[in-house]
Amino acid sequence: MAQPMSKRAALKAAKQEAAVERLADVHIPQGAAWANAARDAAKARLVDMGMPARRDEYWKYTRPESLTTPEAEAATVLATGEAPIFDALDRLKIVFVDGVFSQAESDPLEMAGIEIERLESAASKDIHWAKDLYGVLEARGQSPVERPLAALNTALAADGIVIRVTGKAEKPVSLIYRHESEGSDAYLHHCIKLEEGADLTLLENGPAAARFNKVLEVDLADRAAFHHVRAQGRDHERRAATHIFARMGTESVFKSFTLTVNGRLTRNEAVIEMLGDDAVAHIAGAALGHGDFLHDDTVFITHDALNCESRQVFKKVLRSGAVGVFQGKILVKPGAQKTDGYQKSQSLLLDDDAQFLAKPELEIYADDVACSHGSTSGAIDDEALFYLRSRGVPTAEATDLLTLAFVAEAVDEIEDPRLAEEIIGRLEGWLLRRRQG
Amino acid sequence: MLEIKNLHVKLEEEDKVILKGVDLSVEAGSVHAIMGPNGSGKSTLSYVLSGREGYEVTDGTATLEGEDLLDLEPEERAALGLFLAFQYPVEIPGVGNMTFLRTAVNAQRKARGQEELSATDFLKDIRAKAKDLKIDADMLKRPVNVGFSGGEKKRNEILQMAMLEPKMCILDETDSGLDVDAMKLVADGVNALRSEGRSFLVITHYQRLLDHIKPDVVHIMADGRIVKTGGPELALEVENNGYADILAEVA
Numbered sequence A: 001m002a003q004p005m006s007k008r009a010a011l012k013a014a015k016q017e018a019a020v021e022r023l024a025d026v027h028i029p030q031g032a033a034w035a036n037a038a039r040d041a042a043k044a045r046l047v048d049m050g051m052p053a054r055r056d057e058y059w060k061y062t063r064p065e066s067l068t069t070p071e072a073e074a075a076t077v078l079a080t081g082e083a084p085i086f087d088a089l090d091r092l093k094i095v096f097v098d099g100v101f102s103q104a105e106s107d108p109l110e111m112a113g114i115e116i117e118r119l120e121s122a123a124s125k126d127i128h129w130a131k132d133l134y135g136v137l138e139a140r141g142q143s144p145v146e147r148p149l150a151a152l153n154t155a156l157a158a159d160g161i162v163i164r165v166t167g168k169a170e171k172p173v174s175l176i177y178r179h180e181s182e183g184s185d186a187y188l189h190h191c192i193k194l195e196e197g198a199d200l201t202l203l204e205n206g207p208a209a210a211r212f213n214k215v216l217e218v219d220l221a222d223r224a225a226f227h228h229v230r231a232q233g234r235d236h237e238r239r240a241a242t243h244i245f246a247r248m249g250t251e252s253v254f255k256s257f258t259l260t261v262n263g264r265l266t267r268n269e270a271v272i273e274m275l276g277d278d279a280v281a282h283i284a285g286a287a288l289g290h291g292d293f294l295h296d297d298t299v300f301i302t303h304d305a306l307n308c309e310s311r312q313v314f315k316k317v318l319r320s321g322a323v324g325v326f327q328g329k330i331l332v333k334p335g336a337q338k339t340d341g342y343q344k345s346q347s348l349l350l351d352d353d354a355q356f357l358a359k360p361e362l363e364i365y366a367d368d369v370a371c372s373h374g375s376t377s378g379a380i381d382d383e384a385l386f387y388l389r390s391r392g393v394p395t396a397e398a399t400d401l402l403t404l405a406f407v408a409e410a411v412d413e414i415e416d417p418r419l420a421e422e423i424i425g426r427l428e429g430w431l432l433r434r435r436q437g
Numbered sequence B: 001m002l003e004i005k006n007l008h009v010k011l012e013e014e015d016k017v018i019l020k021g022v023d024l025s026v027e028a029g030s031v032h033a034i035m036g037p038n039g040s041g042k043s044t045l046s047y048v049l050s051g052r053e054g055y056e057v058t059d060g061t062a063t064l065e066g067e068d069l070l071d072l073e074p075e076e077r078a079a080l081g082l083f084l085a086f087q088y089p090v091e092i093p094g095v096g097n098m099t100f101l102r103t104a105v106n107a108q109r110k111a112r113g114q115e116e117l118s119a120t121d122f123l124k125d126i127r128a129k130a131k132d133l134k135i136d137a138d139m140l141k142r143p144v145n146v147g148f149s150g151g152e153k154k155r156n157e158i159l160q161m162a163m164l165e166p167k168m169c170i171l172d173e174t175d176s177g178l179d180v181d182a183m184k185l186v187a188d189g190v191n192a193l194r195s196e197g198r199s200f201l202v203i204t205h206y207q208r209l210l211d212h213i214k215p216d217v218v219h220i221m222a223d224g225r226i227v228k229t230g231g232p233e234l235a236l237e238v239e240n241n242g243y244a245d246i247l248a249e250v251a
Helices: A007-024 A033-049 A136-140 A148-156 A382-390 A395-411 A417-435 B042-050 B074-080 B097-111 B119-132 B137-141 B150-164 B180-193 B208-212 B233-250
Strands: A092-097 A114-118 A161-165 A173-178 A185-194 A199-206 A211-220 A225-232 A239-248 A253-261 A265-274 A280-290 A294-303 A309-319 A323-332 A340-349 A355-364 A370-378 B002-011 B017-026 B031-035 B055-064 B082-085 B092-096 B168-172 B199-204 B217-222 B225-230
Touching: A007 A033, A007 A148, A033 A136, A033 A148, A136 A148, A136 A211, A136 A239, A136 A265, A148 A185, A148 A211, A148 A239, A161 A173, A161 A199, A173 A185, A185 A199, A185 A225, A211 A225, A211 A253, A225 A239, A225 A417, A239 A253, A253 A265, A253 A417, A265 A280, A280 A294, A280 A323, A280 A395, A280 A417, A294 A309, A294 A340, A309 A323, A309 A355, A309 A395, A323 A340, A323 A370, A340 A355, A340 A395, A355 A370, A382 A395, A382 B074, A382 B092, A382 B097, A395 A417, A395 B092, A395 B097, B002 B042, B017 B031, B017 B042, B017 B055, B017 B199, B017 B217, B017 B225, B031 B042, B031 B233, B042 B055, B042 B074, B042 B082, B042 B168, B042 B199, B074 B082, B074 B097, B082 B150, B092 B097, B097 B119, B097 B137, B097 B150, B119 B137, B119 B150, B119 B180, B150 B180, B168 B180, B180 B208, B199 B208, B217 B233, B225 B233
Parallel strands: A092 A173, A161 A185, A173 A199, A185 A211, A199 A225, A211 A239, A225 A253, A239 A265, A253 A280, A265 A294, A280 A309, A294 A323, A309 A340, A323 A355, A340 A370, B031 B199, B031 B217, B082 B168, B168 B199
Antiparallel strands: A114 A161, B002 B017, B002 B055, B217 B225
């Protein structure tokens, strides 16, 4: 006699069915055998785990529907007339328009200390280093928490950039994501391999598309350093699901900062595996939202080596219906002694109609570790506000100054002062525009 | 300069009356001191004048050069030339001291219809004034009052006063938490700012600050009123005999 399906099995079957359906009519790019195999494997992973659903533990606070539908909802293209962030800096520019590489707007793909190539080109070569990275870190990052949108990306992404860094890159590589078409749905997949002692700064900016699904895989060999600063686009209705997967060797350094202002929905996931001793991983973000805005930082850091340090510093400024989500986890594996892990997630709620949902998690299997978390939610400090006003600073300006001060701790995670200044400039701009209505 | 008439104030939340009819007139260029026992309403007076929330004025008036203070926002009072040196200066993590001062100076200039100070002029001005108060470059760079000692916080208040050049300065227990050397430094800073067009109201519990900042007029405050007014000798009387005698005398 057939057993009636349990509720859990029924939900899983529905998720799997949704995955099959989602993959039914999509175009899977074709390339060399290894690339086709990686994409097929990603398809199989996705079908096995199913599409994300609201009942999933890690999708409780953020509804996945608008990120999983076959068609993206349209998003108006924001015309600001301002110079884009990082414009004044010397960097190697790589431009994608609605998720498609634009040769005309990009610099030639060459720079001392790095090999750089489009994914499309790398994936068509029978022998390529990217074979050992493309979809590999993503697949590793599917356990213990599933990340179906990243598997979808590995299966579908036709474009992106692959970079192998052998020395110290002479200037930052800057990925610029332009959004031109209202209904665009973009999938980009980047792979970065840092050889021993290599050093790269990666910049990203722009809304990319109406809906953007991006995976960034970063493999750091021993003593490699990776600095990452991104500013996600300001288009109000845009949606984005991004993943960073990083694997870290001995004494390697990974630092990532993300600024998010506006956007209807942003889910930024980061999965960092610290496999070599004495590695340092810092991931930080500042998100400012007003109105129809949901920003979700979902971070998973695994300590699997001795004496590693990890920091999560996330600040959110929310008002008029904006929602912030933080799901941060530190997993300390058996034997990962002397781990120093800290996570801080704070929100500044500028009115009563804003919401912050935080779920810090620590899971520790070693006994000689220092791990902690701090999560707070509060309003502007009345004492500080009065102090500023008593010195003649009007309320609105004083509130902005205190708001900037609130996010400063996250911005301080950016090592290069020029990049920090660029970010602060954008923060000030956002606050000023809100103040002026 | 500052005219306070029959000022009655209660706490908004507790329905507790703190000031019960304060009358005070501070002439331009003069230094007045208010002394009094704990709980007499001295600090409340300074907060009400500067516009802190949580107090309700139930009667009376307070004007600065004829302008009604009580209807104005704190920042408007500051732009008119009122300055309160806090008893407990507030720490503001994340805001650099220099940024804070430049924002304040320029906000006041803007409110008065003056042009903003250029970065160079501001720097020149603040460096000179900071030097007089023995405030080093590091203190200017650090976040406002964060990690400052008691003395550093009070010197920072005086630096703000020097930069903002107010007409009416209220010093709320500026001597609290200061050792003798720090008090002298703060007093020197205040004395350097004394001028014909600038008045001071020095609120203090003890006479010792008044050895360094010599007042023209001394008021004794008790139970929400000014109960006695005199010359500097009144402060000495408090020092020698305490408040009990004076309070008994006026009771």
